[in-house]
Amino acid sequence: MTVQSPNPFPQSPVPAQVAFDRRELSVILGLYGRMVAAGEWRDYGISCLRDMAVFSIFRRTAEYPLYRIEKRPKLRLRQGMYSVVGMDGQILKRGSDLKNVLRVLERKLIRAVD
DSSP states (O other): OOOOOSOSSOOOOOOOOOOOOHHHHHHHHHHHHHHHHTTSOOEEEEEEOSSOEEEEEESSTTSOOSEEEEEOGGGTTTTOSEEEEOTTSOEEEEESOHHHHHHHHHTTTOOOOO
16 A cells, blocks of 8 residues: 555756846846946846846956846845855955945946046
């Protein structure tokens, strides 16, 4: 005699894909638009992976990204799920509030006026 589970369709682990939601994208694209208007940035790319989502910012299309805005939900309870990573791989800012994390990039907009 064999015992079967009540569910005839076994649950297969489907990898969840991490992505930015509408609110997060509006904050990121708002900053991106201001930097494009200032002439600092020219292109972007979005990658949605199994464990993280990445918004890459480029000065030109055919080069390495200047900055990467990463969302890692597994780090939500530790260091915070959002981080800004520089071109050299150094984490510039990390936290749980996206607007606070992006302030490190907004400082590049502030320039002295003669």
